[in-house]
Amino acid sequence: MTPNNTIDIRKLVEESKFTRFHFLIFAICFFVILLDGFDTAAIGYIAPSLLKEWGLTKPQLAPVLSAALAGLALGSVAIGPLADRLGRKFLLCGAVGLFGLASLVSSTAGSLNELVAWRFITGLGLGGAMPLAVTMANEFAPGKRRALLTSAMFTGFPLGAAWGGFLSAWMIPAWGWRSVLQLGGVLPICLALVMLFLVPESVQFLVARGRSADRIRAVLSRFSDKVGEASAFVMGDKAQGAGATETGKTGVALILSRSYVVGSTMLWLTYGMGIVIFYALINWMPILLKDGGLDPKTAVLVTSLFPLGGVGAIAFGLLMDKFNANRVIMFGYLLTAVCVYGIGQAAGNLGWLVLMVFVAGAVMNTTQSSMPALAANFYPTAGRATGVAWMMAIGRIGAVAAPFLVAELQRRQFGFDQIFAVLAIPGLIAAIALFVKNSSHPERKPVLLQPADA
Numbered sequence: 001m002t003p004n005n006t007i008d009i010r011k012l013v014e015e016s017k018f019t020r021f022h023f024l025i026f027a028i029c030f031f032v033i034l035l036d037g038f039d040t041a042a043i044g045y046i047a048p049s050l051l052k053e054w055g056l057t058k059p060q061l062a063p064v065l066s067a068a069l070a071g072l073a074l075g076s077v078a079i080g081p082l083a084d085r086l087g088r089k090f091l092l093c094g095a096v097g098l099f100g101l102a103s104l105v106s107s108t109a110g111s112l113n114e115l116v117a118w119r120f121i122t123g124l125g126l127g128g129a130m131p132l133a134v135t136m137a138n139e140f141a142p143g144k145r146r147a148l149l150t151s152a153m154f155t156g157f158p159l160g161a162a163w164g165g166f167l168s169a170w171m172i173p174a175w176g177w178r179s180v181l182q183l184g185g186v187l188p189i190c191l192a193l194v195m196l197f198l199v200p201e202s203v204q205f206l207v208a209r210g211r212s213a214d215r216i217r218a219v220l221s222r223f224s225d226k227v228g229e230a231s232a233f234v235m236g237d238k239a240q241g242a243g244a245t246e247t248g249k250t251g252v253a254l255i256l257s258r259s260y261v262v263g264s265t266m267l268w269l270t271y272g273m274g275i276v277i278f279y280a281l282i283n284w285m286p287i288l289l290k291d292g293g294l295d296p297k298t299a300v301l302v303t304s305l306f307p308l309g310g311v312g313a314i315a316f317g318l319l320m321d322k323f324n325a326n327r328v329i330m331f332g333y334l335l336t337a338v339c340v341y342g343i344g345q346a347a348g349n350l351g352w353l354v355l356m357v358f359v360a361g362a363v364m365n366t367t368q369s370s371m372p373a374l375a376a377n378f379y380p381t382a383g384r385a386t387g388v389a390w391m392m393a394i395g396r397i398g399a400v401a402a403p404f405l406v407a408e409l410q411r412r413q414f415g416f417d418q419i420f421a422v423l424a425i426p427g428l429i430a431a432i433a434l435f436v437k438n439s440s441h442p443e444r445k446p447v448l449l450q451p452a453d454a
Contacts, residue, residue, distance in 0.1 A: 006232040009207045009216075012224060016142045021223040025140045026149060028199055029133040030156045031191055032096055036130050037160025039103050039122060039184040043068060044283040045168035045300055046177035048290065053177070054112060058287065058410065065283045065403040067116045071123020073396035079128035080389025083135065084251040087209075088385065089201045092132040097192035099125025104185025107178040125188075127396070130157070131372070131389035138376040138384065139204040140223075147320035150373035158365040161282060165304025169297050204381045207234070254383030255390060264387065266437035267375050271395030273426035273433070274333070274368040277340060280402040280423055281306055285357075288406075288416065302354055306361035325374050326438035330431045332367030337427030339363050344420025364427075378441070398426070 016022075047061055075095070083091050099122050106118035134150060141149045164180070171179045201211075203219045213232065249257055255264045285306065289299035319328045339360035346353040372388055379387035409419050 006234060007220075007226075008234050009204060009220075012220070012226065013140065013204065014142065014144075016224055018142055018145070019223045022140060022142070022149075024198065025137060026153055028191075028195060029137040030153045032092070032129055032133040032195075033154055033156030034160035034163070035096070035184070035188045035191065036099070036126050036133075037157035038164040039099055039160075039188070040068060040072070040126055040157075041161035041164050041282050042103075042168070042180050042184050043119060044286060044303070045165055046172065046180055047283070048286055048299075049172055049177040050112075050115075051287075056112065059407050060112065062403045062407045064112060064116050064119060066400045067119035068123035068126060069279065069396055069400045069402075071120040071125075072127035073123075073393050073400065075124040075127025076131055076389045076393030076396060077127075079132060080386035080393070081251045083132055083385035083389070084205075084383060087201050087205055088132050088136045088139075089195075089199055092129060092136060092199075093192045093195045095125045095128030095132060096188050096195065097125070099123075099129060100185045100188030100192065101125075102185075103181050103188070107181035107185065127393065128389075131385065131392050134372040134376055134388050135385045136199070136202055138373070138388075139202045139381065147325060147370075147373045147377060150376055151320065151370050154369040154372050158361070158369060162304050162306075165300055169300045169304070173297070208381045250382040251386040252383075252390075255379060255387045260379070260383075260387075262440040263378055263437050264390070266433040266440070267371070267378070267387075267391045268394040269433040270329075270333070270430045270437070271368075271371050271375075271391050272398035273430035274336075274364070274371065275395050275398035276402045276405070276426045277336065277364055277423055278368060278402075279398070280406050281340075283403050284406045288419070289353075302357055305354065305358040306365075320370060320373060324438065325370075325377070326434050329367055329370050329374060330434040330438070332363060332370070333427045333430040333434065336360070336364040336367055337424040337431075340427060341421055341424040344417035 043065055047065065050056060050061065050064070051058070079091060079095065102118055102122040102125060106115060106122060109115035109118060134154065137153050138146060138150050164184075167183070168177075168180050171183070200219045200222070201215075203216060206216050206219065254260065282303065285303040286299045289302055319325075339356070343353070343356045343360050346356045371391070375388045375391045376384055405422075406419065409422060414422070
């Protein structure tokens with residue numbers, strides 16, 4: 001606490017111990033990301049059933065595979081500036097409720113166009129939920145383990161995608177493809193209702209926007225006993241990766257300011273290249289493997305191994321807390337390129353194929369899951385929600401393009417190995433972009449003050 005009964009919120013959050021309250025925030029945000037991953041990947045798992053039931057050709061699948069991803073991009077663009085102005089909590093609850101309701105309704109679709117429309121609306125909610133969950137968790141996390149906790153939370157996305165694959169392989173033969181979308185609707189709606197009662201507004205946002213001292217104290221008292229009767233709060237906020245914080249700027253103006261524009265651009269490019277790899281594989285791998293001779297159920301199960309490996313982001317989080325985060329993730333993308341290329345060389349050998357899919361997924365998803373933590377630590381509170389959301393939004397251009405890219409490669413009659421060779425290239429581009437970011441904004445680890453009772 002500083003003189004005149006004033007508390008520096010940044011210092012208090014940085015030095016706080018990990019409490020039951022922190023675990024609650026972490027767990028809820030983890031489940032938001034988990035269900036986001038489930039609903040995002042669901043369309044890829046039901047795609048073979050759509051081909052059969054509706055008599056579609058493979059190129060006709062591209063719009064429905066991309067619809068939610070286009071909605072994701074638009075939702076992420078809109079939600080960041082709104083959250084930096086209006087707050088995190090209610091927008092997060094609304095986004096989760098929206099993608100749950102839209103997924104539930106999309107299970108009733110009777111035509112391809114109808115499914116495309118509802119998947120787009122589902123994407124709007126998905127695009128808003130993920131960056132807000134990352135921002136909320138980051139702004140409550142203790143400083144010494146912020147990258148670890150944010151990365152660990154984001155493992156929910158690949159786990160949700162993998163969980164969706166295993167459930168789909170069981171549910172579709174029993175109840176049809178619509179049951180997958182129904183489950184992906186009911187669970188988020190229930191979670192949104194829980195969040196309304198259990199999750200408070202971000203205390204850093206409350207201070208940054210000058211909300212009442214009573215409201216700030218109420219949130220702080222849930223994880224700190226150092227609040228007392230403090231009547232004033234300040235935000236000792238400083239970006240970790242940029243040269244100088246541009247005071248007075250918020251949202252879009254901040255992330256595009258001179259101090260941040262190069263780093264922002266490189267984050268967009270890096271995340272976008274990772275997204276190209278992820279969605280090209282998660283959406284098309286069941287069909288590519290089926291064409292390669294596997295039965296539909298085995299193809300779905302093998303594909304499910306790809307996102308499962310994302311739990312390795314916890315290890316990356318530890319490394320990012322100790323070493324230069326840009327270099328840690330850059331190495332991950334280089335290794336991703338090698339592993340994705342390796343999948344293409346495993347055709348015809350099921351055992352080798354299973355191993356390569358799992359290893360490639362472990363490396364790729366670990367690396368990609370670490371990006372929100374990198375972005376959240378790069379921006380100050382005044383632009384954090386916008387920075388994280390816009391990285392995901394602009395990166396989603398890669399998600400929209402990925403299904404069409406693979407469709408075009410198939411149209412040109414590229415072989416199995418050639419398709420994966422092409423998909424390895426974005427990994428190299430992502431590594432180069434992070435090299436540029438690190439050169440332009442050398443990372444400086446913050447010096448944390450020791451807690452008073454240390």
